[in-house]
Amino acid sequence: MIFLGDIAHPWDDTPHWADGKPPWENQPVVVNLEGTLVGNAAPMGHRRLFNKPSILDALKKYNVQVLSLANNHAMDWPDQFEDALQNLKEQGFVTVGAGMDSEEAAQSVEIEENGRRIFFLAFGWETIECEAATTRKPGVNSLKPGPMLDSIRALRSRESEAVIAILPHWNYEMEVYPQPAHRQLAFAAIEAGADAVIGHHPHRVGGIEFHRGKLIAYSIGNFWLPQGAFFDGELRFAGDACLELAIEWRPDAPAMAHWFRYSPADHSLSHMASEPLTDSLELKKRSGFAGLGHDEYKVWFRANRVKRKLLPIYDNYQNVMGNRMRDRYVLLRHKGLVALERSGLRRLMGL
Structure with missing residues (x-):
């Protein structure tokens, strides 16, 4: 099984990488579809992401079977979400993490690989504007620790061998x-009861760890999110976001890291190398915290974190009231940054 990062496709033509052969043998692929499928012209100037229908051929050529929709751009085009969801299912894709109501969004999905049943659950953190589904409106499966862990336990109880x-x-x-x-x-x-945790959203490759022998990849970055196209050409990332990671994983064999390089100049996506995941010097560099206790990691994170400008640290998932206060602050900060951006001051201030 292959895990790819964020995919958003702004053009009518199929991306060129679909014409090449991936560096792995044919097997199911799982991606984070960052933005819904849109059927008409989508204005680039809005602060929204989307995928043109031309991405579907590329996904099929790569044998993509599972699409996680639990992200902060899933509801950027709410008037097209229902049609997009139906279209993806009719095209043969399995979608997880979003739905027309909270019950559908929270459902696990299943595929089979070599006779083995594989289940997926996907969750979106509301703090980063993942719009949660309710009993009356569509959205994503909210990343709330209690319900998240309960859903994993319930699934493991029903599917002890999966x-x-x-x-x-x-x-x-x-x-x-x-x-x-x-x-x-x-x-x-x-x-x-989870066998692997594969994270998305930061748009750059993060570290990995193993807990009880199970893989945790905190962020696998982008896979295909062209720079200089979305947001009226303003959406760009730091250079480190051009390093892309595909993880080849199965629970009974060593995982592999397949490295790609994206070029903003010509939008090329090139395979660089493949190596055992645990041998990767690049991943070891990003995983200097691996093996620390949780209290030790809090100290380590404060000293080493990248994002520092007026952003709170979430240091305990069980601190419900404290995290709600942090959430409110982050939301107000985001609104302030949007206002600064519209005024042209955000870039001058370096925020």
């Missing part, structure tokens, strides 16, 4: 290290 992979959309953009609360939650997910 493989369970968890797909959380979390952390701040461009942060390379996990929030202490998210690291705790990943460990708890493994203890509740």
Whole structure:
């Protein structure tokens, strides 16, 4: 099984990488579809992401079977969400993490690989504007620790022999290290019965760890999110976001890291190397915290985190009231940054 990062496709033509052969043998592929499928012209100037229908051929050529929709751009085009969801299912894709109501969004999905049943659950962190589904409106499966862990335990209880992979959309953009609360939650997910935790959202590759022998990849970055196209050409990321990671994983064999390089100049996506995941010097560099206790990691994270400008640290997923206060602050900060951006001051201030 292959895990790819964020995919958003702004053009009518199929992306060129679909014409090449991936560096792995044919097997199921799981991606984070960052933005809904849109059937008409989508204005680039809006602060929204989307996928043109031309992406579907590329996904099929890569044998993509599972699409996680639990992200902060799933509801950027709410008037097209229902049609997009139906279209994806009719095209043969399995979608997880979003739905027309909270019950559908929270459902696990299943595929089969070589006779083995594999289940997926996906969750989106509301703090980063993942719009949660309710009983009356569509949206994503909210990343709330209690319900998340309960759903994993319930699934493990029903499917004692199956493989369970968890797909959380979390952390701040461009942060390379996990929030202490998210690291705790990943460990708890493994203890509740998950076999792997594969994270998205920061748009850069993060570190990895193994807990009880189970893989945790905190962020696998982008896979295909062209720079200089969305947001009226303003959406660009730091250079480190051009390093892309595909993880080849199965629970009974060593995992592999397949490295790609994206070029903003010509939008090329080139395979660089493939290596055993645990041998990767690049991943070891990003995983300097591996093996620390949770209290030790809090200290380590404060000293080493990347995103520092007026952003709170989430240091305990069980601190419900404290995290709600942090959530409100982050939301107000985001509104302030949007106002600064519209005024042209955000870039001048370096925020």
